Amino acid sequence: MENSLPLETPSLSRRQLLNFLTGAVVATTAGAVLYPVVEYILPPVESGEDGAILAKDILGNPIPASQILAEAPGTRALVAGLAGDPTYLIVEENSGLNPMGIVNNCTHLGCTFPWNSVDQQFQCPCHGSRYSADGSVLRGPAPLPLKLVHVAVKNNQIWISPWTELDPRTQAKPWWV
Numbered sequence: 142m143e144n145s146l147p148l149e150t151p152s153l154s155r156r157q158l159l160n161f162l163t164g165a166v167v168a169t170t171a172g173a174v175l176y177p178v179v180e181y182i183l184p185p186v187e188s189g190e191d192g193a194i195l196a197k198d199i200l201g202n203p204i205p206a207s208q209i210l211a212e213a214p215g216t217r218a219l220v221a222g223l224a225g226d227p228t229y230l231i232v233e234e235n236s237g238l239n240p241m242g243i244v245n246n247c248t249h250l251g252c253t254f255p256w257n258s259v260d261q262q263f264q265c266p267c268h269g270s271r272y273s274a275d276g277s278v279l280r281g282p283a284p285l286p287l288k289l290v291h292v293a294v295k296n297n298q299i300w301i302s303p304w305t306e307l308d309p310r311t312q313a314k315p316w317w318v
């Protein structure tokens with residue numbers, strides 16, 4: 142004899158709802174697990190508005206701002222900046238970075254140079270040019286001040302962007318623009 146009692150089966154719409162809810166739980170759980178993994182695998186955004194790029198180390202890895210800011214005030218820290226140009230960042234007394242970075246490229250014939258903390262000058266070893274702390278020429282043969290870039294710290298990242306406004310040292314249009 143056929144059982145006349147109706148089987149208690151979920152209606153199609155109820156089943157769909159259960160499937161949807163189960164799928165949503167699985168997706169949420171998977172998302173929570175995978176997000177840190179994906180964030181680790183994907184490289185961080187390395188370029189921003191106005192041609193800004195992240196300051197990088199010699200291996201091409203972005204440098205956390207905390208790493209530079211751990212240095213003593215007055216430190217000139219070299220990073221790879223725009224187009225890979227070696228660029229000096231200046232650690233300030235207030236544990237911030239000077240918003241003006243100085244490109245380590247002598248305007249005479251392009252040598253790189255160290256910062257002399259005793260003389261408070263950039264001193265080019267190739268032909269003796271000297272620059273003040275802001276990159277102005279103190280002694281030739283360098284004909285022009287050092288190229289500037291903007292420096293900004295956001296979320297422990299150091300952003301470097303082109304300096305296209307007036308050169309604050311000469312009050313003139315920058316020679317590199």
Ligand code: FES
Pocket residue numbers: 247248249250251252265266267268269270281282283
């Ligand atoms: Fe620096 Fe000549 S390249 S002084």
